[in-house]
Amino acid sequence: MRFELTVLGSNSALPAYGRFPTAQVLAVRERCYLIDCGEGAQMRMSEFGIRQGRIGQVFISHLHGDHIFGLIGWLASLALCSREEPLDIFAPAGLEEIIRVQLKYTGGLPFPLAFHTIGPGRHALIFEDSAVSVYSLPLAHRIPASGFLFRERERPRNIRPECIETFHIPYQAIPEIKAGADYRMEDGRVIPNAELTLAPPPPRAYAYCSDTAYYEALIPLVRGVDLLYHESTFCDELAAHAAETGHSTARQAATIALKAGVGRLILGHYSSRYKNLEPFLEEARSVFAATELGLDGARFEVAPEHRSGVGEAS
């Protein structure tokens, strides 16, 4: 029952100091989701042992190069590995043209590729499978940009192990009970489900907010998530420059985390003008203690029995 984020690239536009541009993989149970795909993402996936065949959906926040230039290379590599499973790409309008033109010259794909356009500035359910519901999040950037909220689907109830023996419950009856059914014994007695099972742990949630200026409209949308990734391109001394370019400072990221009451904050999208990232961590922790640096290769897991309720996507 895994819920784990892997940062593939943590820098902003100019790769620097071994930090690649933005890309992440979220693994939920047996599925993986690729979030943005900056140049070199495929090399990082190999390096960090990501099971690429499990990725069925890609979520692209916006069409700046440091979030998309790795996509065509990754698709070409999937083709070389003879992938057959379909792939969905959720992205702003325009990405399909970028990808199709390149495929026209460099070769087609042996698997179906479907593009789904994300309308700008909206908070809406854009995808759902058995593991997650994914919502777009409006962001405040220079061009249309969406963040993403991944909300785990409700897990089945857990059967109390001692009940199996007490009530002689056969193996075949267990899935129905876990799904919420009462159990009728051979003598006709009915044991209510509430007596047989425990509620599952609350669903887990991850919110990805990049690229964006400080934007308080995000707060209710990411409230209580277990993990919040919020871009922090600059430190506080460049707050004016951050605002001009549609980016945030570490302090601003931490302020959103604090006001939204999230579990943990992960920083990232650092400007290449910073070699040492300790100032980001210090600045953010002075506002919100549970902050960590997102760095290439960093993993952030949310345990099945996690601390808090999930952020409600209103």
Place this chain on the structure above:
Amino acid sequence: MRFELTVLGSNSALPAYGRFPTAQVLAVRERCYLIDCGEGAQMRMSEFGIRQGRIGQVFISHLHGDHIFGLIGWLASLALCSREEPLDIFAPAGLEEIIRVQLKYTGGLPFPLAFHTIGPGRHALIFEDSAVSVYSLPLAHRIPASGFLFRERERPRNIRPECIETFHIPYQAIPEIKAGADYRMEDGRVIPNAELTLAPPPPRAYAYCSDTAYYEALIPLVRGVDLLYHESTFCDELAAHAAETGHSTARQAATIALKAGVGRLILGHYSSRYKNLEPFLEEARSVFAATELGLDGARFEVAPEHRSGVGEAS
């Protein structure tokens, strides 16, 4: 008077084992030339200390993704670094459309970008500046592909230091003498140039042959070059597969090197099925001893006073 090749990426299509796809930089005197630009080339340039501002020309062999997918990211990074100097790209038809579509969405460039189409299957002079003449080389691949021959321009003659004193040659007269002029002394006596100067060392040359099947038509075109890079995607046991896919084996690369009488052979474009590359080296050296593995970060210099005459591009 530098003449040095740096390998940025040495693998074939699928990056593997820390080997990135194909890209190289050739530095000749104060200028640099980028040869192919697979994904991650810009990260490698930073890592290996390439002075990117010195690159004025890019030479693209063919439109397979592992030779071009790093180009758009590098261009975007040059833009972020406020480059103003023009850039020339020599490439097969189609690359301009690929790049222009991406720039349309991700942002323009602050410097002029000129595309020059390389006709397929030709051996012709395609570029010349004060440091090099560059010739296209026909290759035998699945799609139109060109190699490149970089031939250093003739360097000026060297003045014999002792002559300056003997004939009281003033400082201002030296450039003309180095360019080949005789020297007329104050008493009217004429000292012939041959007495005053030494011939410059012969020009140096580098030939880049990738991607290609074994192709003997290359031999006269790369004869006697100081450095030959010849792709070796496979070892000999996969010679049939190499031929089918338009690639070469290490033995075939070495055979071209031997028959062309080159100075040194550099291997590369290894298939991701090989983790250990020692068999490539052994196989090639059994045919042509002066072989080296091209690996990400490897540098190959040709000294100013090098061993042999330059390959004549007939």
